[in-house]
Amino acid sequence: MADVTQERAGVQVMVCDPAGPPVATVEDALDLIGAAFLGAEVVALPAGRLDEDFFSLGTRFAGEVMQKFVNYRLRLAVVGDISAHLAASSALRALVSESNASGHVWFVPDLEALDARLRAVA
Template identity: 35%
Template sequence: MQMRVDRRGSSAVAVIDSEAVLIADVQDALDLMATVRYNEGCDKLLIRKMNVAESFFDLSTRLAGEVLQKYVNYHVKLAIVGNYDGYSSKSLKDFIYECNKGSQVFFLPSEEAALEALHGA
């Protein structure tokens, strides 16, 4: 896993580059959050969809809710970059839509869109 920081003014976003699944359970999500905060001092994080276990996108597993609740509780903003068109679940589409309307968690198609959202949040 490699990490770089995108800075715009006083805003800093840790951008994670990895080919591996980094979030497979709640503990993984907490460990990633702690690593980013400790190593980079960032409370905004950008990862790729491929870095998140596919079970995250099956809302019946509750993994997405549990992970995102931890990030909200610890005031860490998160963007997950990827293509979400392949999912047919209306619940997931509604979940993504609602997240994108807020200022804490974003599911966006490009790194630039995610950085804009995180820096603006």
């Protein structure tokens, strides 16, 4: 499956292919943003496509990626199980909690949870 834009809960969402290229650099994130500009409001990115540096906050990679999405006024949903990363880092737990309370970046376990979030903010 390629990345595909679809309507989910009344919102245009670019659902990224789990087997797609990894997001290992800010440029990789910008490529996703560019693709989403073809009509999506939200990018649903499988957690497995994110480089391990994203989950190690000392690298600042997560902050850089998240800031790019905010700057371009696109929402980012990291979709999938990140429990192992959360168990290893209290700072990451705090970031996820704070992000999930905002409207720009969400961490959700699956697309159904994303749909529920989208319906809640509609």
